[in-house]
Amino acid sequence: DIVLTQSPALAVSLGQRATISCRASQSVSISRYNLMHWYQQKPGQQPKLLIYRASNLASGIPARFSGSGSGTDFTLTINPVQADDIATYYCQQSRESPPWTFGGGTKLELK
């Protein structure tokens, strides 16, 4: 299985930039497709898709969210961070199937 590694937590100030990383144990890219996706989950709610294929913004997601990366290293950026963005963020790969795998989640906290 492809293992996705995320930092457990990140503290950020409102209005600042947050950079959340996800590292894969092997490449999740096929030709021009980077098969890494990002979700946001708030307490008591279901996960919400933010970014698909590394850099594509999902429908209805604010432009302060962006994604980048290829191969084994990917980044979710929130700029500027708003209070509503306090949540846990997960990466998920679909390069290898089955199984799709998720990162352990990064909890975004206020500094």
Add this chain to the structure above:
Amino acid sequence: EVQLQESGPGLVKPSQSLSLTCSVTGYSITSNYWGWIRKFPGNKMEWMGYISYSGSTSYNPSLKSRISITRDTSKNQFFLQLNSVTTEDTATYYCARCHDGYYPNWFAYWGQGTLVTVSS
């Protein structure tokens, strides 16, 4: 707009089977791919498997001997059965729909989730 809702027992005894239903409105399950994901206490998330528009399935190999995903197209529902559960199967279970497109890669729509506790 597509909506998904999980239902089923919140408490299951060890060694028994866990059975959940995902009821879908606003979209036919004879289109697209439909999956189950669970989130353990402590935040780890696990993809369990999915069923396609045609009824074919793909399962997480770690669960392959215990899991079954089926569907009832007349009721627009799909189901999860997990056999021989242990306390380690305690989790919040989500059903979800994949994105539009020929080959599934991510989940675009999720249900609210249902907590299942395995305990005697």
